[in-house]
Amino acid sequence: LYLILERGKTISSQRLIRELWAGRNSDAPENALKTMIHRLRSMLNQMSPGLGGCVASVTGGYRWQSPENVTVDVIEVMELCERLRANCTQDERARLTDRLLEIYQGDLYSTGELHNDIITVNHLHREYLEAVLKYVVQLRKGEEYNKLCEVCRAAILIDDLDEQLHIELLQGMANLNQSAEAMREYRRLARNMENALGEEPSKEIRACYDRLAEAGKTLKYNLDFIRNELAETSNDRRGPFFCDYQAFKEIG
Numbered sequence: 001l002y003l004i005l006e007r008g009k010t011i012s013s014q015r016l017i018r019e020l021w022a023g024r025n026s027d028a029p030e031n032a033l034k035t036m037i038h039r040l041r042s043m044l045n046q047m048s049p050g051l052g053g054c055v056a057s058v059t060g061g062y063r064w065q066s067p068e069n070v071t072v073d074v075i076e077v078m079e080l081c082e083r084l085r086a087n088c089t090q091d092e093r094a095r096l097t098d099r100l101l102e103i104y105q106g107d108l109y110s111t112g113e114l115h116n117d118i119i120t121v122n123h124l125h126r127e128y129l130e131a132v133l134k135y136v137v138q139l140r141k142g143e144e145y146n147k148l149c150e151v152c153r154a155a156i157l158i159d160d161l162d163e164q165l166h167i168e169l170l171q172g173m174a175n176l177n178q179s180a181e182a183m184r185e186y187r188r189l190a191r192n193m194e195n196a197l198g199e200e201p202s203k204e205i206r207a208c209y210d211r212l213a214e215a216g217k218t219l220k221y222n223l224d225f226i227r228n229e230l231a232e233t234s235n236d237r238r239g240p241f242f243c244d245y246q247a248f249k250e251i252g
Helices: 013-020 029-047 073-085 090-103 115-141 145-158 163-175 179-197 203-215 223-234 245-251
Strands: 055-058 061-064
Touching: 013 029, 013 061, 029 055, 073 090, 073 115, 090 115, 090 145, 115 145, 115 163, 145 163, 163 179, 163 203, 179 203
Parallel strands: none
Antiparallel strands: 055 061
């Protein structure tokens, strides 16, 4: 991955050794690196004969060298983000972002081993979110709310805690008169934030919920609705049902 992210550049053996074994002592780091490169090439060749040749040996180090008939998702993601940073027509932005949503897999690219790798991956993820949200703004202005919700849901599968994605999704669902679904989405987010971060949704998210609740006065909070809500979220568990104060207030 490190060689791929630094495609087109020669990475010296000493730099790779420092990144791979920082703070560790080794009697023969050069031999350890050669062994690792050999194993990497073998793994790539098992995936596709000749693919190991992408890891090219050059004077003093190694570089990633993609054959013309080989595409690498992470490289395509970087290229898509670069193109989306530039001025795009609406049709081009739609096409490029749909492709980005199709191939980007988030944490799949983060090895958690190389410092520079992590920095690059985090930067790439921010660019991914920026590109998606620009497309969402375009869809909102065009009142394409079905597509907007589809895009937000796809991006939320990658980053379930990005608040702006959730705000856009909730507002899109409200514009489609999907008040009940929006309420369920809010409560799902609240549970996930509590479990993952030990936090409640932000003021912006709660304000969005308040607007939904106000606009959703036609939503029937009768016993049948509450029973269905509990059944959908209980997963056959027994015991009390917990909800945040605002949701309890609205039900009451």
